Amino acid sequence: MPLIHISLRAGKPEAYRQAIFDSVYRAxxxxxxxxxxxxxxxxxEHExxxxxxxxAYGIARSDDVVFIQITVFNTRTSEQKKALFRPTAELLGESPGxxxxxxxxxxxxxxxxxxSVGHGLAQFA
Structure with missing residues (x-):
């Protein structure tokens, strides 16, 4: 049940943004x-x-940087979370580039x- 918030500079076409959704979801x-x-x-999108x-951290970023914040249940292992990072970068490299x-x-x-994912209920409590 992840909840994902992605931030980027304004101006990318809809297909680019949809490709971000698709790549992050696939990862x-x-x-x-x-x-x-x-x-x-x-x-x-931000002006x-x-x-x-x-x-910072020796990484030369460009105006195409995307910030991806993923909120998940606290049941994920460190290995699962670490395993997420490389495929996310690889898939975003493939599409949208x-x-x-x-x-x-x-x-x-x-x-x-x-x-609560609807109806005012705590479905997972």
């Missing part, structure tokens, strides 16, 4: 055993004045009782 299906059709994702990044240096991923954990 999660392959590494986190995400069920089919479990797609809860947003993309927020240049509202989007900042740097070359984002350089691996421009793929910034953050995984957040949340206890199952913190989720």
């Amino acid at each position: 999660m299906r392959e590494t986190l055993d995400v069920p089919e059709d479990d797609q809860f994702m947003t993309i927020a 240049a004045a509202n989007f900042r990044y740097g070359d 984002i350089r691996p240096e421009d793929v910034f991923v953050n995984v957040l954990e949340s206890a199952k009782e913190n989720w």
Whole structure:
């Protein structure tokens, strides 16, 4: 039950943004055993004045950098989370063509009782 928020600079065409959705979803299906059709994702586009990044950690990023924040149940193993990073960068490299240096991923954990996916119920508590 991941919840994904993706941020990037404004101006990319719809097909580019849809390719990001598809690639991130595929990486999660392959590494986190995400069920089919479990797609809860947003993309927020930011004007240049509202989007900042740097070359910290020895990585030369470009204006095409994407920030991907994935919130998951706190039941995922460290191995599963680490296994997610490389395929995400590889698949985004294939489509829509984002350089691996421009793929910034953050995984957040949340206890199952913190989720309601509809009807005001705590389905996983």
